[in-house]
Amino acid sequence: MKYLRELLYPQLKAIHPRVYFQVAPENAQFPYLVYDFTQITNDGEEFETVAVDVDGWDMPADGDTTALETLMQTVNDALNKKTLTAEGLAVTFYLDRKIPLVDDNPGIKRRKYIYEARLFGRS
Numbered sequence: 001m002k003y004l005r006e007l008l009y010p011q012l013k014a015i016h017p018r019v020y021f022q023v024a025p026e027n028a029q030f031p032y033l034v035y036d037f038t039q040i041t042n043d044g045e046e047f048e049t050v051a052v053d054v055d056g057w058d059m060p061a062d063g064d065t066t067a068l069e070t071l072m073q074t075v076n077d078a079l080n081k082k083t084l085t086a087e088g089l090a091v092t093f094y095l096d097r098k099i100p101l102v103d104d105n106p107g108i109k110r111r112k113y114i115y116e117a118r119l120f121g122r123s
Helices: 002-015 066-079
Strands: 019-021 032-042 047-058 083-086 089-102 109-121
Touching: 002 019, 002 032, 002 047, 002 066, 002 083, 002 089, 002 109, 047 066, 047 089, 066 089, 066 109
Parallel strands: 019 032
Antiparallel strands: 032 047, 047 109, 083 089, 089 109
16 A cells, blocks of 8 residues: 555645645644545455545635635546556546535534545555
8 A cells, every 4th residue: 555655645745735644733734635545355466446535624714615625626636537657556546425524623624535446556
């Protein structure tokens, strides 16, 4: 999975300057992106399937989610049905779900996009 991180991080960083793997620091400035992934299947031969979660976090003063929705649409435009490649690795992303998450803090607005990613090559 190290290689998937090395491939995905620059793609997300090109979209937004604040990108974190698994968890953001407590002092992270809003808005930001957090990404994580879970291996679903590995056929041992051709490819493996991975669920890739990209969470958008924002805390707009007026509660308006337009900036967050725009950020997540930019993420989707960059990933959905796209293939990223590096030496010995190719991964194609397919949007599976868009989930509006409710945070314990009502001022925080969140969106989670879940992609099914198919990895070919090293993982």
